[in-house]
Amino acid sequence: MTIRDDLAALIRNAAEAAMADGALPQVPVPEIVVENPSRPEHGDYATNLPMRLARAARANPLDIAKAIAERIPAEGMLSASEPAPPGFVNFRLDTKWLAEQVAAIKQSGDAFGNLTIGAGKRVQVEFVSANPTGPLTAGNGRGAAIGSVLASVLQAAGYDVQREYLVNDAGTQTEVFGRTLVARYLQLAGKSVEIPADGYPGEYMIDVAKRIRDESTRERADAYANATIEEPPREMVLRGVDIMVEMIRDDIGKLGVEYDAWFRERSLYETNDGTSLYETALQKLRDQHYLVEKEGALWFASSELGEDKDNVVIRSTGKQTYFASDIAYHYEKFLARKFDRVINVWGADHQGHVSRLKTAVQALGVDPSRLEILIYQLVSFRRGEEVVRLSKRSGNIVLMRDIVDEVGRDAARFFFLSRSADSQMEFDLELAKKQSSENPVYYVQYAHARIAGIIANAAERSFSAEGADVSLLAHPAEQALIRKMLQLPELIQLMAERSEPHHLPHYAQELANAFHIFYTECRVLDEEDKSVSAARLALCEAARVALARALSLMGMSAPVKM
Template sequence: MNNPIAQAKAQIRELLLGALGRLTAAGTFEAVPVPDFTVEIPADPKNGDFAANLAMVSAKAFHMAPRKIAEAIASEMNMTGTMFDRMEIAGPGFLNFYLNDRFYADVLREIESAGKDYGRTDFGKKKRVMVEFVSANPTGPMHIGNARGGAIGDSLASVLDWAGYDVTREFYVNDAGNQINKFGLSLSVRYQQVFKGEDAVELPADAYQGKDILEHAKKFAEIYGDKYLDCDEETRRAALVNYALPLNIEALKNDLAKYRIFYDVWFLESTLHESGEVMKSVERLTENGYTYEKDGTIFYKATAFGAEKDDVLVRANGVPTYFAADIAYHYNKFAVRGFDKVINIWGADHHGHVARLKGAMDAIGLDGNKLDIVLMQLVKLMRDGQPVKVSKRTGKSITLVDLLEEVPIDAARFFFNLREANSQMDFDLDLAVEESSKNPVYYVQYAHARICSILRTLESESITPKAMCENDLSVLSADEEKMLIRFLAKLPQEIIDAANDYDPARITRYAIDLATLFHKFYNACRVKCGDDCTMHARLALCVAVKTVLGNVLSLLKIDAPESM
């Protein structure tokens, strides 16, 4: 029962198609193709646990009123041995299905059996998927946008993994190009200023002004003294970059590790240039007829794929552009490393680059549809109801490190996944540290801790969970119990839907809703009650909820506390 909801829907389809087959053989219906129909979970449980619109969409094909079609199907419906208790006809011909006790018992036993793996499916068939996210400029610290991108990207990768894909997390290090040239210039000036003073060597306005640049220069001077003071500029910059860049990359790794993000691959842009892959990609585009030269500059015919203007690939001085390197990088992802799907998490300001890059994949002989971009909107930090732009500690723009010093990691990861990536969000710094039910992550964690407390209390009275059979669990007949079990059954499909939509926010919403349903159940149904059978059945339900909450929080890399 790997995916209870999917199996229930599949069984309904099988029942309906079987009934149609018998009715067609008997001559009740014409032998025509069956129209597409849906099996859904109604918004109102009064309309059944599942509803099918088969009779409604078949009226034209069978030249019969939907209600008549529904009545004919009902006459041929045999639910013996299925998950369903009955089927009812509603309104003009909706077919509403109601689950039986066997389904509810099977869900709880499936959770007990699967344990920490409940929610995992083989939906993805181990297709190879890369999620590239954060990929922050290595010349400085990570900002708040990177914090949101990290939480979304890492959680999306987990969702895809749970949905049965073979997932690789990747960080693309831009260690080549203009930003590294600017990094080298900034370091060189600061290094010279250590010995000559700030007035002697002016720092250009467009150079990096951060305190980290000055600290790198001072430490470099402590190690090498004035060795690089009188050498040529190129040598000095190269030495400084070779010293400072690995330190910055290591700092990125350490900061992300604190955020519980660990990458499978750190891919250096410089390797594409060193191996000649950037220029080879330009050559491939040329061979396919998608480049031309003008005044020594090589252009990519982006307009052939709907762009407003063509793009420069190689400047007149022979230096390839960032776009050329990006094409080579994505060619490497697909053609060299063989990923079936590549998902990039980008800031919304990169929206104009999406069609260009997907078109370039088609132009170079690959399939641009295999590249998907998740565009992430801005984050507005709020404190006391007002926007916050600077760190209390440093007085400068808030970085990922600043955020994690102020807000628990659990809250940061949960809050950044509360809304879809393409929606702007306000991050309430006050709420993130509040220990109350108003704080969504605290609310979910409290539900888990509450169950652990229940189990400890009962264990102190020598009452422990035990294996339950279908008959034992049939006593769980209250609406709050059944609603809770039906919701537990949804987790595998919810993860699949989150994977399909590239939306890990579905999982945080699931966690909040599950916590709410548990609290409703707990308030309505006493676990320790007068009837021993009911008590143990409810205890089994509590254990199942604890397992599922733990799995969801684990997927999001959020702690599941046993006490609070």
């Protein structure tokens, strides 16, 4: 339970008590909104419930506010609950109670901020899932940051989270990849062949071909040397995809991302007990009469379910489309693995696919609200004035690993994360490279290093937070820092509920700022006053816990020295 939840319960009880007393007419109580007022004189929390009740209750909002405020005693965590015009009830947290939270935060340690709202429900976050046909591009970095941090946040909120990468190893792009691979292989063998016009011209394909050549037995190498571009050997393609997956794993590992599962699209077509997931899923649609044949192809009749058009599932060539794979894949997610909630993190270029997939999921008998597709707008990159075009075909491609090598993992993550998924972001590599003190990453990490420095210094000089009287922490800067720390659990709740991890970097900056102000205003280690020193040292330890947690949720390091 967060402070906000506790308050909401108090407010609801008070409103109901007022109705029971006859102080207010009996009307339905809407959902309680507890907000953080922007002005400090309005307290720490406020509710607008009186204004929301005014119409139904046919009463003056301020009178309602009085009736509610009277029934919420200023005790425990609250030092005040007061009505305010035009119809708010403002709440103030108690100084002493706040001070006591320092001990609680310290004790929570790595678990600080953890919630139980997820109730152990199983949620899958699938992100990046770029085709295994080349290295990850800089743009994939945004999906990686959003997906991995969202997963961490959900975990903190009490969900049972699985991070997944879908390896598209069964579609048209894989075929193109296979043809390119054969071409490169044959070139290595001295044959004069061209890589296909629609193939992947990158040099990495030569390395993949070399590696396959070098690790092959003579027998197999001979067979490969006689392969044709039209019919790439299955083993060679599979091995090529494996090598690409390894490379992708390395790339994304540079950003500090690890997955729980790498799901192979191909596995949807493997038969188990005589039938594949793909066949089962399509049969289910067929049974519902959602599959229709026309123009020689098989279509999903999504227009019957409100879509503006139907979509092809099996081409007239007999080959399934990516959409068919995706239907089977989501059948697998919901009906085989039985995730309660599935979140797919996609780039804006996949937007057009959202609606029909949700429709398909619905047709499979799954409540589409269990599938959330988080679209992030594309990132544009520039080096100073020069705009960098991103395309797998152009030579001027920026790779994810280049970004990480240039600006560092922590900065890359922080940058990618700090804008809402809905807004386009501009990443100036020039600026990111030369960043020093203007980089907010350092501001936040510096705060952590500073705290660590004080704590180390304290140990050397025999200061201890042991048995500290935290009730001494009444200075406004101390109280502000504690307030800020206590916002982390509520922020985790917000981010988990709305799938908005971008609040974390902003919060981390605010927390760091609160610490820097405290540091400037309050001397921690003072030989003249050991008891205040002990209390402030305890506060530092709590601040370190909170800051380290925020950083670790973002997948960033919490340096002790800089």
